[in-house]
Amino acid sequence: MIGVVVTLLAIGLLAYFVLKNYYPPIILLIIGLVLLLVGGMLGNAPVAAKASTGFFGFDIAQAFTNLVKGRLPGLGLNIMAIAGFAVYMDRIGASKSLVKLCVKPLQAIRSPYVLLAITYVVGQFIALFVNSAVGLGLLLMASIYPLLVALGVSRTSAAAVIATTCCLDLGPSSSNAMRAADLCGIDVVTYFIQGQGPVALCTIASVAIGHFFVQRWFDKREGAKANNVNEKADELDVDKALAGAGPAYYAILPMLPLFLLIIFSPLVYKGIKLSLVTAIIVSLIVALVVDILTRREFKLCCKDSQAIFEGMGKVFTSTVSLIVCAELFALGLNKVGGITTMIQAAASMQNAGLFVMLFVMLCIMIIATIVTGSGNAAFFAFSPLLPEAAASVGIPTLALAVPVQLSAGIARTMSPIAGVIIAVSGITGLTPIALIRRTIPVMIIAMIVSVTSSLIFI
Structure with a gap:
């Protein structure tokens, strides 16, 4: 009970x-x-993840050292490599080329609420390659938002959809997915x-569909009318926002790591084993060569490649440090025994154990x-509990990890202090x-569908 x-x-x-x-x-x-x-x-020593140093005070520091x-060398390097790649793609204009390519089909849609629904799907697709919720939100606010408003979508509806475009942490580039x-x-x-x-397919x-009906209901309830904005002027704003985009074929560059990882994976071709970092390095080499051949300014292209290491350093100070400190927090929770007690209580409920554990x-x-306000902080703090929780009710860790991991991204979009919500608002x-108020109803639908489909498919 003390625990x-x-x-x-x-x-x-x-x-x-x-x-x-x-x-x-x-903290x-x-x-x-x-x-x-x-x-x-409380007697739960040694606190170090491995062997004791022989002195309890040093064991506490050793626990952090071990983490x-x-x-x-593993997860931290993967995340830093992905961040370096993402920053480099932004520096050479490849990310904007991808967004520009995805925006063009949207301009042909004239139904505001159909446009909202498709905008979310397109944004979630882009999120596979632009893995920062805030970064993607700002990019879409500069590019797609003026288009949505010009076509009669209310400001609040457009903002709500853009704020949710990264609500699912999907793909190999997601740090939460890597941890899971x-x-x-x-x-x-x-x-x-x-x-x-x-x-993810069911949840997307x-x-x-949720945005189509929820935003339309809110607009009718609040008396929102089509914005009297000059469409041509807003299209010019879209062009201005994407002014730094590279050539159209640059749009393929952010997708290279995902394509390589899928092709050379046990699910497609087993003859070649390709790690995440190696796939990113290969993609960086290809991108650098393409950029040099396109711009024909070797010195400037080399200077832009500095963005790779800038991105790696930046993510180390934010995400990687957060991961290690969150894992120490989780280790501490495990050592005091409180979470274990709650897990055992849930597991003791014979027929309802699985559902109670998932609910907890x-x-x-x-x-x-x-x-x-952070899906990363929450997931990395409590995800180490998942294997024990899954084993206690006799299910694979995957069956518990997927809905819980996706719930972190979904819940982030419901937090008023989340970076993407603050930026977009x-x-x-x-x-x-x-x-x-506009995102919560849709995210509740997403949470229900995510959990239900996890129980069905996994």
Whole structure:
């Protein structure tokens, strides 16, 4: 019982400090170290992930050292490589070329609410290659938003759809997906295709349909009318927003890693084994050669390639540090025993054990995400509990990991302090609360469909 109280207190403190805008990694680190200390006092030693150093005080620091050493060569390197690739694609205009290519078909659609639904689907597709929710939101606000408004979509409806375009953390480039695949003991491509694939297709369809009806209902209820905006002027704004785009064939460059990983995976061709980092390096080489041949400015192209290492460094200070500190926090929760007690209580419910366990893990993930505004922080903090939770009710980790992992991205779109919500609402002049009033109903539909389809297909 003491472990449960300490666990709830730790989660409460984490929520408080994050809401007060304290730096999340250091808060997770401090609370995690305190939890390890409490776990040791409760007799749950050694607190280090491996062998003890011989001194309890050093064991606490050794636990963090072990996590850093375990994460940097694997998951940490993968995430940094993806971030470097993404920043380089943005620097040479390849990301904008992809968006420009996807925007063109939308200009032929004249029904505002059909356009909204298709915009979400297109945005979610782009999110496979532009894996920053805030970055994608800003890019779409600069490119697709003026088009939506020009075609009669209300400002709030357009903003709501754009804010949700990255609500599902899909694909090999998602750090949450990589972590989930690691926990399931499978490669990230297999996790993406066999785990996320069927669930994501159902959820994407439900979100698109949900936006069609929910935004139309809100617009009618609030008396929203078509915006009297000069369409030609807004199309010029779209062109201006995409002014830095590269040639049309650059649109294929952001897709190269995903194509390579799928083709040279156990699901397609087993003769060649290709790791995520190797696929990204190959794609970077191809992109650099294409850029040099296109622009014919060798010195400038080499200078732009600096963006690769800038992106790697930036994501280390944000995501990778967050991952390691969140895992220390999770280790601390495990050592005090509170989460284990709750998992065992859920597992003891014979027939309802699976559903209770799924409900408990979803509640933890949704509340943590909404409170912190970060799907990464919530998932990396509590995902280490998934294997134990799944084993306690006799199901594969994959069956629990997919709905819980997807719920983190969905819940992020319901948080008024999420970066993408703040960014989109700020540009449109809306309050974050006004924006999430439009996103929450659709995300609830997405959550229900995601969980239901997971139970059916996995």
